[in-house]
Amino acid sequence: MIPSGKLWRVLGTTALASTLLLAGGFAYAMHDLLVVTPAAQQTEQAPVKSVESGGNFQQAEEIRVTALGDSLTKGTGDNSGRGYVKTVLERLGEETGKPVQQINNLAVNGLTAAELDEMLRNDKGLEYPIREANLILLTIGGNDLFRPVLEAREDGGSGDIDIEEIEATIPSAADSLRSVITKIRQINPDATLVYTGLYNPFYDIPELRGGSAAVQQWNDEAYEILGTDERAVLVPIMDLFQQRSADYIASDQFHPNQQGYQRIAQRIIQALT
Secondary structure, three states: OOOHHHHOOOOOOHHHHHHHHHHHHHHHHHHHHHOOOHHHHHHHHOOOOOHHHOOOOOOOOOEEEEEEEOHHHHOOOOOOOOOOHHHHHHHHHHHHOOOEEEEEEOOOOOOOHHHHHHHHHHOHHHHHHHHHOOEEEEEOOHHHHHHHHHHHHHOOOOOOOOHHHHHOOHHHHHHHHHHHHHHHHHHOOOOEEEEEOOOOOOOOOHHHOOHHHHHHHHHHHHHHHHOOOOOEEEEOOHHHHOOOHHHOEOOOOOOEOHHHHHHHHHHHHHHHO
């Protein structure tokens, strides 16, 4: 208890000092009851649970899923709005016989690996849904590699750029991916982490078909990053869009359409069950 001599100065009689102390103590107590401190606010919004809040989905009674990353995880290009995430949730329930709960889908259109790394570093609100999950779905990297192409197309260009420009983005983006995985594991070391690899959305464009080599280089980097994590799975999908890619790419000629997302979901389910 803080000594009263440090809080109050005796300005009058002993009776007056006692009265002031009583009033001050009452006000202090009311402040604790009525004012929520920042620490209390954080605890109220995101209660910290024990290690069992994550865990391995295969041993859990309920599968709890958090999805994060870019527009692929958001489902952009699928007119039904399902993307691959909702199909994975439904199929997991069917295959395992367990209830499946989506905690949150935190995906953001246009997100790069560096931007996701920054979000995980600065946005503490992401920690709770990641910590609660026993299955984490992640896509990232496509915007890092293909943003120059997309920007050229938005400016009215043909999008025909030097493949070396795409390859030049890989080292820094891979460093960001490594940092993203590290931060996710600092929050939740036990959940199964599913990273879906990249594909070449411009395979039907002869000038950009060579971009598949850059995509494969990225996928190799991702495999190396995830290879030391025994609870991580890299799901390759590049081959799904090599043949008949026009059948599985949306009208924006970048994202999968509904059929494309279904194929991605099927590949993820094959990897998990």
